[in-house]
Amino acid sequence: MYEKFYRSLYRIRRVEEEIARIYTTDKIKSPVHLSIGQEAVSVGVCEALGRDDIVFGTYRGHALYLAKGGDLRKMIAELYGKATGCAKGKGGSMHLIDTDVGVMGMSAVVGTTIPLAAGYAYALKLRGKNSVVASFFGDGAVDEGVFHESMNFAALKKIPIIFVCENNFYSIHSHQRARQALCNIAERARVYGMPAERIDGNDVLRIYERVMKGVQEIRSGSLGPRFFECMTYRWMEHVGPNEDFEAGYRLRSEAEPWFEKDQVKRLGDFLDPEARQMIEDEVEGEIREAFEFAEQSPFPDDVDLYTDTFKEA
Ligand SMILES: Cc1ncc(C[n+]2csc(CCOP(=O)(O)OP(=O)(O)O)c2C)c(N)n1
């Protein structure tokens, strides 16, 4: 199990480090919101889900897409704006999708995928399916009205959904304390009528264990939403490839305890050095290959500019 978790964590970290490195060349054609430091949330949750389960996420979605099994080559090609990308080069980093593995989509508009996830989960219930939906969003999305509407609807209709709030304390440069009178989001979720808990978002094994319990309960017929507020921290700037501790809204000293809790290192230390090296070599090869694939892929044709705008029947 540790090997599987480590592979996923290491892969996401290294993919994003490569994205940050390449970004300055302007080959990547969309803004990038990196998840470095937050990977454990996506990995812990997705390891508790099956292939038929569904996820919806946000513009900070590389980790979720990869943790759920999204195709790496198609993701990098998408960032390059290439026709072979997962959204045919038209969505970029903020609109990743891979429906084959249940990654139903991400959006640049804060909060918008929460009602989509709730609607999808409601449809699953009505159709008698056994799958579960996980809806990922940040602490900033909790400031949106649609978050509260979706919480109420999900609890009322007892739909099979896991809400995952990645609380990294910031909405761009604005701290949660400057935005919310009551900063305990789990406590607020409970008021809508669902079990909710706060978890250390940097403890990948704990997240896995808690979410797995929720998923199993839902599958065994105890329908209704579960809410997890995962406390985590964004290491890089809100958008872009750099650190931003000089920007004036936060201090490096605030981040340091989070650097120490790095789950990539923690899980790596559990492994036998040989097994670890083998995983790292495989992942590095896969990443190199994915970037080459993106480099060599063509840009979309002009004629495709107006296709995929609406769902064509
Ligand atoms: C409806 C809407 N309002 C504002 C924005 C501008 N905006 C983009 S990202 C962001 C921060 C959201 O913070 P959070 O939900 O905590 O996610 P994080 O970026 O921390 O992962 C904001 C306000 C937007 N994209 N959409």
Ligand SMILES: [Mg+2]
């Ligand atoms: Mg945030």
